[in-house]
Amino acid sequence: MPLTFLAAILISLTVFGFYLGRSRALALAGGRIANLHSLPGFYGWYVAIWCGLPALLVFAGWIAFEDTVVRNLVVAGLPEQLRSLPQDQLGLVISDIRNMAFGNIPPDQADAALRPAVDHYVSLRRTAHVALGVLVICIGIIGLFWGRSRIAPDFRARNRVEQVAGIILVVASVIAVLTTVGIVLSLIFEAMRFFAAVSPLDFLFGTVWSPQTAIRADQVGSSGAFGAVPLFTGTLLIATIAMLVAVPVGLMAAVYMAEYAGPKLRAWAKPALEILAGIPTVVYGFFAALTVAPLVRRAGESVGLEVASQSALAAGLVMGIMIIPFVSSLSDDVINAVPQSLRDGSYGLGATQSETIKKVILPAALPGIAASIILAFSRALGETMIVVMAAGLAANLTANPLAAVTTVTVHIASLLVGDQEFDSPKTLAAFALGLVLFAVTLGLNIVALRIVKKYREQYD
Amino acid sequence: MTDLAVSAPTASDRPAIGPGIHMTERAAKRLKARYAAERRFRLIGLSAILFSLLALVLLLGNIVSNGFTAFRQTHIRLNVEFSAQHIAPAGTTDFNTIMQGNYGGIILAALQERFPEVQSRGERRRLQALISAGAEPQLARMVAENPALIGTRAEVWLPASSDIDMFVKEQVDTKAPEEERRVKDNQVRWIDALKADGDLELQFNTRFFTGADSREPELVGILGGVVGSIYTLLVCLAVSFPLGIMAAIYLEEFAPKNRFTEIIEVNINNLAAVPSIVYGLLGLAVFIGFFGLPRSAPFVGGLVLALMSLPVIIIAARAALRAVPPSIRHAALGVGASPLQAVMHHVLPLAMPGILTGTIIAMAHALGETAPLLMIGMVAFIVDIPATPVDAATVLPVQIFMWADSPERGFVEKTSAAIIVLLVFLLLMNLTAILLRKKFERRW
Numbered sequence: 001m002p003l004t005f006l007a008a009i010l011i012s013l014t015v016f017g018f019y020l021g022r023s024r025a026l027a028l029a030g031g032r033i034a035n036l037h038s039l040p041g042f043y044g045w046y047v048a049i050w051c052g053l054p055a056l057l058v059f060a061g062w063i064a065f066e067d068t069v070v071r072n073l074v075v076a077g078l079p080e081q082l083r084s085l086p087q088d089q090l091g092l093v094i095s096d097i098r099n100m101a102f103g104n105i106p107p108d109q110a111d112a113a114l115r116p117a118v119d120h121y122v123s124l125r126r127t128a129h130v131a132l133g134v135l136v137i138c139i140g141i142i143g144l145f146w147g148r149s150r151i152a153p154d155f156r157a158r159n160r161v162e163q164v165a166g167i168i169l170v171v172a173s174v175i176a177v178l179t180t181v182g183i184v185l186s187l188i189f190e191a192m193r194f195f196a197a198v199s200p201l202d203f204l205f206g207t208v209w210s211p212q213t214a215i216r217a218d219q220v221g222s223s224g225a226f227g228a229v230p231l232f233t234g235t236l237l238i239a240t241i242a243m244l245v246a247v248p249v250g251l252m253a254a255v256y257m258a259e260y261a262g263p264k265l266r267a268w269a270k271p272a273l274e275i276l277a278g279i280p281t282v283v284y285g286f287f288a289a290l291t292v293a294p295l296v297r298r299a300g301e302s303v304g305l306e307v308a309s310q311s312a313l314a315a316g317l318v319m320g321i322m323i324i325p326f327v328s329s330l331s332d333d334v335i336n337a338v339p340q341s342l343r344d345g346s347y348g349l350g351a352t353q354s355e356t357i358k359k360v361i362l363p364a365a366l367p368g369i370a371a372s373i374i375l376a377f378s379r380a381l382g383e384t385m386i387v388v389m390a391a392g393l394a395a396n397l398t399a400n401p402l403a404a405v406t407t408v409t410v411h412i413a414s415l416l417v418g419d420q421e422f423d424s425p426k427t428l429a430a431f432a433l434g435l436v437l438f439a440v441t442l443g444l445n446i447v448a449l450r451i452v453k454k455y456r457e458q459y460d
Numbered sequence: 461m462t463d464l465a466v467s468a469p470t471a472s473d474r475p476a477i478g479p480g481i482h483m484t485e486r487a488a489k490r491l492k493a494r495y496a497a498e499r500r501f502r503l504i505g506l507s508a509i510l511f512s513l514l515a516l517v518l519l520l521g522n523i524v525s526n527g528f529t530a531f532r533q534t535h536i537r538l539n540v541e542f543s544a545q546h547i548a549p550a551g552t553t554d555f556n557t558i559m560q561g562n563y564g565g566i567i568l569a570a571l572q573e574r575f576p577e578v579q580s581r582g583e584r585r586r587l588q589a590l591i592s593a594g595a596e597p598q599l600a601r602m603v604a605e606n607p608a609l610i611g612t613r614a615e616v617w618l619p620a621s622s623d624i625d626m627f628v629k630e631q632v633d634t635k636a637p638e639e640e641r642r643v644k645d646n647q648v649r650w651i652d653a654l655k656a657d658g659d660l661e662l663q664f665n666t667r668f669f670t671g672a673d674s675r676e677p678e679l680v681g682i683l684g685g686v687v688g689s690i691y692t693l694l695v696c697l698a699v700s701f702p703l704g705i706m707a708a709i710y711l712e713e714f715a716p717k718n719r720f721t722e723i724i725e726v727n728i729n730n731l732a733a734v735p736s737i738v739y740g741l742l743g744l745a746v747f748i749g750f751f752g753l754p755r756s757a758p759f760v761g762g763l764v765l766a767l768m769s770l771p772v773i774i775i776a777a778r779a780a781l782r783a784v785p786p787s788i789r790h791a792a793l794g795v796g797a798s799p800l801q802a803v804m805h806h807v808l809p810l811a812m813p814g815i816l817t818g819t820i821i822a823m824a825h826a827l828g829e830t831a832p833l834l835m836i837g838m839v840a841f842i843v844d845i846p847a848t849p850v851d852a853a854t855v856l857p858v859q860i861f862m863w864a865d866s867p868e869r870g871f872v873e874k875t876s877a878a879i880i881v882l883l884v885f886l887l888l889m890n891l892t893a894i895l896l897r898k899k900f901e902r903r904w
Binding site for chain 2: 064068189281291324379446
């Protein structure tokens, strides 16, 4: 692969720059390091940065945009009747060209009409890679000599290097913000395209969800319905069942662990709960689908209830088990943060331990506990694998926990896995659902942080 | 106040003070109720913990009991004749001819030799169904490696088909009436005969650890998923570890307190709570849609998981940096180090064990993550073991998801076994983190 080769050249050039700068500084100092402003290593770093950084930036920028540019050039060179194709078919043609260029399609099956375009594509890519290689190595060498020429005994190499390092540190922390911006922009951008086809009101308040769009215009039920209310209620139903399991169990476990348990039990039970939190969700999903769902079904049938084989109850129960450690570990921290003096005061008035917990500790810890419950709820809303494997796809509008329901995350996953034309409302709907999910979980998170901030008791 | 004793009302004209009020029958009852409530509360707390532990034990026990059988696979020994007329009827023995030979015919001939009483067509088909479809390529490879085999006979262990495997392991109801069983009566007879001669054995399932995905449950392997997972994690680590440390150093050591850094901090805390599937949407829209990176590649998966692990690593690294006492920084600054030198030479090395612990835990989380990788197309049926991080691949959890979706009975134990392998990896990672913490933990 020539690109990795190029990267290797660039790296060795940079390493060479480091040693060049250092030895140059040492030579200028005449053997006495004290003659230099900075340690010799900093001169090395200085040259290395000049050599590597600009070249690296050009390299990265080129890689990021090469594909788009080459694609546009190839499209511009296509014959007229191909260029006038609609976007999605053009995309197919391009991917054909690409596959032919990489030899993924055997030559005897290839479309001869595309041959010139493939040659064009191959030659463009080759030119691009050669140009990139020459450019990057030139920039590296120029930087190398420029950096080396700046070296003098009183040159403040350390300050320069630390300046660059400081900038790199800031850039690293801005990546987190960029991630958020990326999430928001990509969700909003794709969701806007969806809302251009489906009205936002229909989406948010419609009660029929059937995202099949027709391939032919005369097909029955061709319109497709994107009323997401059944998904929202399904998500809420399953998350509520999960919370009904997780909150009492998690909270009581945290209380017992913090107030009653001896060190021995704590030493065992705490890691066990952490294991519960560390098990991948796909494992819970498998457990729910294979073991719990049939169990729930059989239990329901034995008392004469009709239970769907992918009931909300089974998914909710298993999700609840998954959420227990979130509730318990967060609540445990909050309960431990309640100062001992409050307990002692309560015991001094003659309260029993449980009365102290119920009347003093839990009220004092309430904001933190509420926040932990909200966070756990937001996690339950966003959980995907358990519901994908155990909840199924039927978008029923029901509050019956024994019926099959589906969730927002299930449909995000199922709409985007499989066929992938990128501009039908069907796939874009996933982004609209994602936007709703993101907005709701973000809102819950902010509310939780607010509660903690506003109602936190300051004891010291 | 000397007349206090005189003026005090007598015990008879007011309710008892002192011991009395707590000694009445009602008080005793109340106390009993309070103690009972105390015991009840305690019991509820204990049962909450026991419930969680029970759930854990049930979950793990269920997986292990379903999965451990998959590590052994039913094999059948046949005396195979590599007859030239089946393999190379034209007499040429180049690679292509050998690979296209009629190995089904060879196996059938060997089976019929073993059970000469089988005559009818239906019975012959059932006889053939004993052996897995994977036996033919296995024989082909044997001959391709050693063309001298042609025309000779050899004893070969071949994998049994999944139905037979399930039957031998008694994972299906072996006592059900014949029409409800996938393994018919005459097949049972043959199995018993083979078993009696030692020609049918449960052998260690090497294929499971050295192969990739397959449509046949008896032929699947996890190596493809494991290699995909390793590539994905390496990319994830290479991106998120340096970025996370740098961001943490900036925020903890250098950042001024202003609006900009506050936004960054709130942002990081919020990012940690974003559902993982949203990161998948981001990866799909940005990495694949915008930058045109290849679909299904561990490289893209690693990038998505890196963005997901970044906030976790930053939070852990900041906590570790904060735990290094200021005296270290002051001492370094006092002997003339620049702030950056103080951090790089003194604070960071001391915080490293904590940062590594946090990173390993974040990586363990990334290893188990499935949903975002579904979005970027890593949920493909891939029979090759990926050679580079940009080849189409799948990862272990996604492999588990795909097998869990398969209807064949034989996939249940394979899925469980893959889960066992995944959990072992996770356990090892977490154990490393715990040992690291134990070994390097310092109290200042």
